Amino acid sequence: MATALRIAVLRHIRIPVQALEGFRPASASWNLFRGQNRSLSSHGDEHLEREEVVERVLAVVKSFPKLDPSKVAADSHFQKDLGLDSLDGVEIVMALEEEFKLEIPDKEADKIDSCSVAIEYIFNHPMSG
């Protein structure tokens, strides 16, 4: 009885299409917003392209105040090529953590001593964003 009544009522309810039109601009901008903010999903096509990782890692390293940005290349060693010490290395790894929204454990972070190791680590990390 209640079900029949519910169906009868629902059949007579019509939502005017115009009311929904108003939502469209908002949802379109929401989609745009989502496109700019990469999801942290570890699956499928959301994973970063290698070229993008290389570009962003180099941009972070080049922005480090103590070095000459023109010397930074994908195979630069922090200490030997860029003249940095291990404390500077920590600062760069922390900046990379923020850039790629990662938390790198100490054990792994201690091994990152060059751009190429950083690129490899971040590219292979499923949570890089």
Next chain:
Amino acid sequence: MASPWKLSGMQRQVLALYRCFLRAARLKNLEDRQRIVSVVSAEFHHNANNVDRKNFQYIEYLLRRGKRQLEQLKNSTTVSLSTINLNSCALNTITEDKKLASTYH
């Protein structure tokens, strides 16, 4: 490819402590964070360049002092960190802004 850093156990401890300081600073607001990072960074670099790497006892002491300061920094009422150099004796103080704390209670 170039060989990795060669780090001793003590160096690893120092780097881990430095990392903890930078992580703790991330939780502060931008202005406090920049100030904290510049003080902490200067302190670590200064000691790295001036303390004899074989002076294990002194480094151990600095590590212990650093850990204590880190705990204070993690306290949400701590907004600044300062270093005062008096002759060769370095005094480190951590300022707690009690006024700020009282606004929350």
